[in-house]
């Protein structure tokens with residue numbers, strides 16, 4: 001693999017521009033912003049740096065081939081035409097992930113299996129033996145993306161998706177995915193010089209991502225590793241240099257206070273453990289508090305939070321008083337702040353009783369959400 005390679009960093013819908021901004025911030029050349037991700041070019045070291053530093057990306061893919069694909073045979077032939085022995089030896093393990101839509105092939109599990117057969121057959125023909133499949137922790141993850149009967153085959157350089165930073169182990173109520181929380185922090189334009197507060201912080205994801213960003217901590221330093229580290233041709237000394245450079249960037253303290261509250265003691269206990277594992281416990285100020293008693297440090301500052309929004313019938317109605325209270329607290333106690341509220345319910349957001357100055361459409365998993373911006377004078 002040489003200079004001038006092409007890569008594709010994937011992201012949730014609505015996060016693509018944020019991701020492009022992150023790549024540019026790393027000095028990486030953005031080639032195109034597309035639905036679901038950003039195409040970029042560079043050397044293999046840029047791919048590794050992207051994995052180490054990107055906060056809003058889910059995976060960094062290395063596209064190998066794209067071809068028309070309407071039948072199982074076309075899929076098999078297209079995948080088999082790739083010289084897999086450049087990337088895989090019989091001693092390595094393999095997994096194939098597949099996402100598809102608007103195509104003649106409709107079953108992602110079947111498509112993945114067919115592609116796996118083609119890879120394994122190609123290697124066996126060349127090397128005399130075949131690699132084994134390990135869907136849980138493979139040495140090489142291959143990514144198939146099939147849209148409108150066109151199949152793109154990529155290597156997944158990340159391995160485990162990038163939202164698995166490694167700091168979150170216990171489950172709490174409706175935690176935000178780390179990559180989405182990081183995207184919210186980006187969208188809020190919080191620059192680390194003023195306070196940032198999450199009055200309903202749950203397991204602390206927004207606060208931890210904010211602290212990592214403001215503290216210039218590369219989120220990838222928290223992970224056990226990346227897919228590419230197990231590939232043939234991996235250069236540990238180049239990787240060591242990138243890791244050392246990332247470590248040297250970290251700031252020991254921050255100017256702007258990061259404040260988190262929640263009514264739930266167990267959620268706060270988890271937030272503390274997560275923050276400790278993420279190495280940012282000393283940068284957060286956490287307290288158990290009901291929203292009605294919440295007051296942030298004097299403004300200007302940024303409020304960033306995601307209240308519960310209720311997915312089942314009846315839950316929405318029951319949450320209306322909470323959203324009215326959110327509106328009251330913002331109006332009465334958060335003067336000088338810019339507030340950002342993520343919710344999946346337009347009905348509930350109306351109860352806030354304030355006019356949003358901006359809205360961003362984002363997806364929390366499959367749920368379409370709005371990040372609403374309020375200027376609180």
Ligand SMILES: C[S@@+](CC[C@H](N)C(=O)[O-])C[C@H]1O[C@@H](n2cnc3c(N)ncnc32)[C@H](O)[C@@H]1O
Pocket residue numbers: 172173174175176177199200201202203204205206261262263264267289290291292306307308309322
């Ligand atoms: C959707 S969760 C937030 C998840 C969080 N962003 C995370 O990543 O873990 C909503 C949180 O609001 C808290 N909450 C609900 N009602 C509250 C209230 N009246 N006062 C304070 N916190 C409240 C819940 O305890 C829960 O942790």
